[in-house]
Amino acid sequence: MALNDVTPEARAVPEAPRAASPDPTVGVVVCTYTAERLPQLRAAVASVRAQEHHVDQLVVVVDGDEELGAVVRGALPGEQVVVLGRNRGVSVARNTGAAQLETDLVFFLDDDATAHPRWVAELAPYLTRPDVLGASARSVGDFVGRAPAWLPDEYLWTVGVAYRGLPDEAAPVRNFYGGCAGMRRDTFLDVGGFADGIGHGDGRVGGGEEAEFCLRVRAARPGGEFWFVPEARIDHRVPAPRATWSYLVRRSYDEGVMKGDIARALGEGPAGGAALGPERDFARRLPRAALDYLRTPGRRSAALGTVVASLAVVAGLVRSRLSRRPVVVVRAGEARA
Structure with a gap:
């Protein structure tokens, strides 16, 4: 979650749309890059499989080599696993996963997060509207230990958690949070996906890929909006090394x-x-x-x-x-x- 990426804009908020019929098909991309997160990856995949809304396709993208890919395949028998061959960053991993899907909608979930059962069900109705470009959920911090008192609520985005300043109800926002977001797959592919060279990866811990992406989508689809939907939730694990002054x-x-x-x-x-x-x-x-x-x-x-x-x-x-x-x-x- 990037700096103030989802600041709500001052405007009247329309009511949440109802899902169109028939429902669009749903695909989910989960990206992983280390064997250390295998237990969390299993939990993330299990949370996708437990969604109340039907998920038509799930792709796990391994942002690493074939050795790691073999470990992930062994941990997730029967799941579709795509291996990049080397670490190339979360942007390339998400782009690759979206390209592998054959569904109308694409959802992204990080490997250190678990989705609440209604994550897809709460976001999908927004994505049926032509004026909605994408939507993301509320990321709830799952700290290993207690959240440090010195970490400002305004800067919880540094650890991928919803921060002070986000709307309390569903509302249009400037950008979405890619770790728990959904959008129409054709739109994602048409604009070229996330930018490589920014975002997490290659020694970087900073974000930015979502802000750049959403600006590009807005330029390609004038008049459209991104939405923040707090009724849709994920739990995002925050390990001890990220709850430090040096990481902040x-x-x-x-x-x-x-x-x-x-x-x-x-x-x-x-x-x-x-x-x-x-x-x-x-x-x-x-x-x-x-x-x-x-x-x-x-x-x-x-x-x-x-x-x-x-x-x-x-x-x-x-x-x-x-x-x-x-x-x-x-x-x-x-x-x-």
């Missing part, structure tokens, strides 16, 4: 770099401004948030967390502005040497 700083810094790269790639016009516009509003609210934490017993350390994370984001934005690193887009299903 690194994740925030990488986010700043990626958002700066996206804005630079889109230029100085409206599209480039759209990449960072909500972040500026988000930044204006942070001083007030820090003061509120200082007044809250047991959460005063979160004021320092707010300052540290914000400075890391700014440092990343500055780094991006000073560099000329290009953003490379690899279309879904394409190979890259």
Whole structure:
């Protein structure tokens, strides 16, 4: 979940649509990259198989070599497993999975998450409307141990968890969260999928691929909206190494770099401004948030967390502005040497 990626826009919220008949076919892509997550991967796949809404096809994409692929196939007998051959990042893994599907809709679930039984059922009705580009669920943090008091609620996106500022009811938002999202597969493929070179992978922990993707989809499908649907839920595991100061700083810094790269790639016009516009509003609210934490017993350390994370984001934005690193887009299903 990227920095303020799903900030709700100020507008009247229409009622949730009813599903069209006949129901579109549903495919789910689950990506994995390490044998250490095999128990979590099994749980993720089991949660997909336990959906109240029928799932027509499930593809597990192994973002790694054939040895890891063999381990995953052994752990998931009977499941469709696709192996990339080497670690290429979550964007390429998701693109590959979507290209393997033969369904009308594509849903994405991370291997460290489990979907609530109505995840697909709550999101699918939104995806039948031509004016809805995609929809994502609420990601609920499943911390190993307690969530650290110093981690600001506004920065829970750094660990892939729904953060303070998201709408309480279903509403149009700027971007979706790719780890628990759904959309029409033809739209996903037509725009080329997620961009390679940004997002998690290749030593990066930052996001950005979802923000860039959603800006691209909006340009290709003017007038469409992405939706945040909190009634649809997933539980996202947060391991101890991610609930640390060092991860907060690194994740925030990488986010700043990626958002700066996206804005630079889109230029100085409206599209480039759209990449960072909500972040500026988000930044204006942070001083007030820090003061509120200082007044809250047991959460005063979160004021320092707010300052540290914000400075890391700014440092990343500055780094991006000073560099000329290009953003490379690899279309879904394409190979890259």
